[in-house]
Amino acid sequence: MPEHDDDLVASRTEGFRVGEKKTINEYAELDKHDESLNRWKASLGLNTGNPIGDPNDPRKCIIKSLALEVEGRSDVVIDLSAPGAVDTLKDKPFTIKEGSTFRIKVVFQVHHEVLSGLKYLQVVKRKGLRVSKDEEMLGSYAPNTSDKPMYEKKFNAEEAPSGIIARGHYNAVSKFLDDDEHTHLQFEWSFDISKDW
Structure with missing residues (x-):
């Protein structure tokens, strides 16, 4: 990419x-x-x-899923751990109602060592032009233990744009990286802003 x-x-x-x-x-x-x-x-x-984590899996941070939370609606969950799931995301857009308030939730595991300064970066484009760039600091985490197998982090709430000009198809690229500039996951995905769900 x-x-x-x-x-x-x-x-x-x-x-x-x-x-x-x-x-x-x-x-x-x-x-x-x-x-x-x-x-x-x-x-x-x-x-x-x-050792904390699978010794046969060298990954330090394993992003399991992203979810779109909207009050009063079921979460839209993107399973990132299934084989090949990341490769098809950009071809399977999901819908966000214009003007709705939503938040993103990530579920992940940390293995082998302390993860320092995990960040989420996202760039959204429409018709090839960048319309937004977001950065969310997730924090530093100790490796998961058997009594705490997953971490969950909810991002700040956002409001989807509204109006006829805002409606349409958007492409996004997301990336999880840490203070050492190590990229743990990068993927493309897409969504549609619509008048209704």
Whole structure:
């Protein structure tokens, strides 16, 4: 998807530097004699000494699904974990009613190490022209443990554009990346703004 590379660049905060990367074992050893810190690390699963996640799956962040939530309606869920699901999204647009208020919800897992500064970037185009660029900071996460197998994050609420000019077909590109500029998932999808559902 090289035609979107310039659009999908995260904003930078002047003077911000990513902290030193540590392994799970390094976190477990850090201040290991501090009892309250050890309890906190245990709650995050950082001091088990066991690998967290499938050792045969090298991914650090696995995006399971995106959902469009609209009050009073069933969620529109995009399953991103099914084989080939990402490849067909742009050919299966979903409908958003003009002027409706909605929010996006993402469900994901973190494996192997602490994930620092997960962000969601989205560029929406209509007829080849960019109409919006959004960036949502999701935060930093410890690897999932068996008692917390998934993370869920709801984005800020948005309002769909309305009016005859706003109605029509839109193409979007979304990307999940972290503070290390590692892209965990990038995909194209589409939607239609319509007068009704």
